[in-house]
Amino acid sequence: MTSLGNIFKTTFRRPLGAFSGGLLLLLYLSAIFAELIAPAPTNAQDLERTYHPPTKIVWDGGLRVQAYELVDPSAASYAAIEGESYPLRFMGHGFEYRLLGLFKTDRHLLVCDDPKGAFYLLGSDSTGRDVFSRLVFGSRVSLFIGLLGITITMVRGFLVGGLSGYFGGRTDFVAMRIVEFMMAVPGLYLLLALRAALAPHFASDQMFFVIVIILAFIGWAGTARILRGMALSIRQQAFVMAAESMGQGPLTILRKHVLPNLLSYLLVAATLSIPGYVLGEAALSFLGLGIQEPSASWGLMLSEAQNVKVFYLNFWWLLSPGLAIFLTVIAYNVFGDVLRDVVDPRSQKR
Amino acid sequence: MIAYLFRRFLALIPLLLGITGLVFLLMSLAPGDFLTPVRAQRDVSREVIQSIEQQFGLNQPWYVQYVKWLGNVVTGNLGHSWAFKMPVVDLIGQRLLATFLLSVSALVVAWGIAIPLGVLAAMYKDSIFDRISAFLAYAALSLPEFFLALLFMFLAAQSGWFPMGGATSIEYEFMGAGGKILDRAHHLVLPALALGIGSVASIMRIMRANFLDAIRADYVKTARAKGLRERRVMFVHALRNAINPLISAFGFAFSGLLSGALIVEIVLQYPGLG
Numbered sequence: 001m002t003s004l005g006n007i008f009k010t011t012f013r014r015p016l017g018a019f020s021g022g023l024l025l026l027l028y029l030s031a032i033f034a035e036l037i038a039p040a041p042t043n044a045q046d047l048e049r050t051y052h053p054p055t056k057i058v059w060d061g062g063l064r065v066q067a068y069e070l071v072d073p074s075a076a077s078y079a080a081i082e083g084e085s086y087p088l089r090f091m092g093h094g095f096e097y098r099l100l101g102l103f104k105t106d107r108h109l110l111v112c113d114d115p116k117g118a119f120y121l122l123g124s125d126s127t128g129r130d131v132f133s134r135l136v137f138g139s140r141v142s143l144f145i146g147l148l149g150i151t152i153t154m155v156r157g158f159l160v161g162g163l164s165g166y167f168g169g170r171t172d173f174v175a176m177r178i179v180e181f182m183m184a185v186p187g188l189y190l191l192l193a194l195r196a197a198l199a200p201h202f203a204s205d206q207m208f209f210v211i212v213i214i215l216a217f218i219g220w221a222g223t224a225r226i227l228r229g230m231a232l233s234i235r236q237q238a239f240v241m242a243a244e245s246m247g248q249g250p251l252t253i254l255r256k257h258v259l260p261n262l263l264s265y266l267l268v269a270a271t272l273s274i275p276g277y278v279l280g281e282a283a284l285s286f287l288g289l290g291i292q293e294p295s296a297s298w299g300l301m302l303s304e305a306q307n308v309k310v311f312y313l314n315f316w317w318l319l320s321p322g323l324a325i326f327l328t329v330i331a332y333n334v335f336g337d338v339l340r341d342v343v344d345p346r347s348q349k350r
Numbered sequence: 351m352i353a354y355l356f357r358r359f360l361a362l363i364p365l366l367l368g369i370t371g372l373v374f375l376l377m378s379l380a381p382g383d384f385l386t387p388v389r390a391q392r393d394v395s396r397e398v399i400q401s402i403e404q405q406f407g408l409n410q411p412w413y414v415q416y417v418k419w420l421g422n423v424v425t426g427n428l429g430h431s432w433a434f435k436m437p438v439v440d441l442i443g444q445r446l447l448a449t450f451l452l453s454v455s456a457l458v459v460a461w462g463i464a465i466p467l468g469v470l471a472a473m474y475k476d477s478i479f480d481r482i483s484a485f486l487a488y489a490a491l492s493l494p495e496f497f498l499a500l501l502f503m504f505l506a507a508q509s510g511w512f513p514m515g516g517a518t519s520i521e522y523e524f525m526g527a528g529g530k531i532l533d534r535a536h537h538l539v540l541p542a543l544a545l546g547i548g549s550v551a552s553i554m555r556i557m558r559a560n561f562l563d564a565i566r567a568d569y570v571k572t573a574r575a576k577g578l579r580e581r582r583v584m585f586v587h588a589l590r591n592a593i594n595p596l597i598s599a600f601g602f603a604f605s606g607l608l609s610g611a612l613i614v615e616i617v618l619q620y621p622g623l624g
Contacts, residue, residue, distance in 0.1 A: 181365065181368055184369070185369055193372075193373055279494050282496075287613070302497065306500060306503075312507050316504070319501070322494070322500065326497065329492040330491075
């Protein structure tokens with residue numbers, strides 16, 4: 001039984017593990033420090049610069065951002081103005097915020113503080129909001145929904161699976177029939193129905209929690225089933241019997257003897273199922289049933305790209321949230337795979 | 351065998367009851383019903399609405415409604431769609447065919463790509479090809495269906511090679527039989543690809559593992575010892591045995607596609623059940 005610290009250490013020593021783990025760390029750090037990294041707030045509209053293409057960055061005695069002018073408002077086509085640019089400031093002044101909710105500041109990693117200049121790393125959307133800033137802010141929802149959801153799922157899956165595996169008999173029978181029922185219902189439809197039932201009881205800014213609840217409600221069944229099987233086999237071991245004969249209660253045994261033996265499995269399962277939550281949130285928001293405007297989330301931003309204008313006029317930068325989802329999911333999948341190899345070398349691919 | 355089938359069907363009944371009951375419960379928890387838009391209109395009198403409520407039993411609790419609905423379904427009456435103004439049976443029939451067609455073609459796409467890839471990856475194990483296909487499988491697994499569908503819409507709009515949405519062209523009614531089939535197939539390409547690519551990865555991995563097992567089996571050694579040509583050994587002896595376990599995964603994969611079709615149909619504006 002290796003400790004969690006050791007598992008992570010070995011995982012990060014492997015090139016794939018280090019790469020995907022590093023990418024995930026980067027993503028989460030940028031989500032935590034979103035205000036510092038994003039040059040604009042989520043909702044700063046600029047109706048004179050809608051569908052602005054990504055601005056070029058030029059070097060002219062310092063980083064400068066290329067100036068653009070609107071050529072054809074009907075097709076939203078912009079052209080660079082030769083030789084005109086605005087300076088970019090490293091750690092310059094922008095909108096005011098509280099870093100980590102504590103320190104009041106207005107410094108940003110890279111901003112254009114010229115009031116006439118526009119700095120769009122990834123272009124702007126239909127109301128002239130900076131796509132890159134929204135991407136960074138949206139990562140908060142998309143990334144943390146996975147972590148929160150998986151925590152709820154794992155705790156519930158562990159309790160149901162562990163208890164029914166431990167007690168067996170009638171408890172086990174009832175719990176497993178419920179689990180089978182949950183697994184038989186097609187996830188997406190249950191999601192839509194649950195969302196319809198829950199939505200009126202929450203304000204639109206509490207939607208984040210509604211989605212977490214829904215996703216966790218759907219996801220726990222599979223985990224519970226597998227954990228039950230593992231708890232069943234651990235229950236036969238001598239140390240559980242010893243603990244029982246010493247008079248420990250079932251919950252204590254579950255926590256002290258069963259849980260440590262399941263920990264590495266839980267870790268791998270959690271890593272591999274987080275992508276499901278990221279994708280679930282994105283799909284819900286994409287269908288207009290998840291996070292609502294004006295908040296930002298990757299799925300919501302993609303739903304805005306679902307527009308004939310975007311398709312025909314080639315506003316490709318509006319698809320960048322899709323790339324972000326893709327990177328997050330693939331990083332989790334690769335990291336989970338490496339983690340599994342480390343935890344259980346026997347299951348290695350042939 | 352028949353007794354076994356019978357038992358399995360019997361086991362389905364409580365499951366179906368449970369699912370439909372859950373849907374009814376959730377629908378009743380959601381606010382509003384199909385009369386809400388009618389109520390908002392001023393020119394419909396309260397008496398009319400009340401009589402409709404009486405007629406459809408909308409003022410009764412959800413379990414009474416559920417039992418009524420169940421009775422109707424058992425006698426073959428699915429009711430009348432309020433939004434589409436046609437019997438639900440016809441509506442479902444029409445849409446189901448389109449979704450079924452889409453799922454089948456997605457399946458063909460998925461298996462058509464995954465099986466050859468899996469076999470090749472196993473035959474040239476640890477080669478560059480194996481590595482690349484493994485990476486592609488990862489990528490396909492991590493690409494959300496709706497994003498893929500969006501990308502395809504983008505491609506269709508930019509290149510004009512494929513139609514943007516729909517299941518048939520406007521001129522569909524005036525085409526010959528061959529033209530009709532071609533037209534439908536043309537509209538199916540992008541949705542089927544978008545839906546199918548997601549499941550390529552898992553099928554390919556299973557296929558690769560199966561094929562590796564089959565290659566190491568004794569009967570392959572025997573076949574080689576008999577002096578059969580390598581091609582025959584691989585594609586007749588090994589492949590047939592390696593494909594077997596996949597057949598049983600067929601039903602499962604199909605049901606997964608049917609439910610996954612929803613989002614792809616919405617994004618690509620394909621008129622199916624979604």
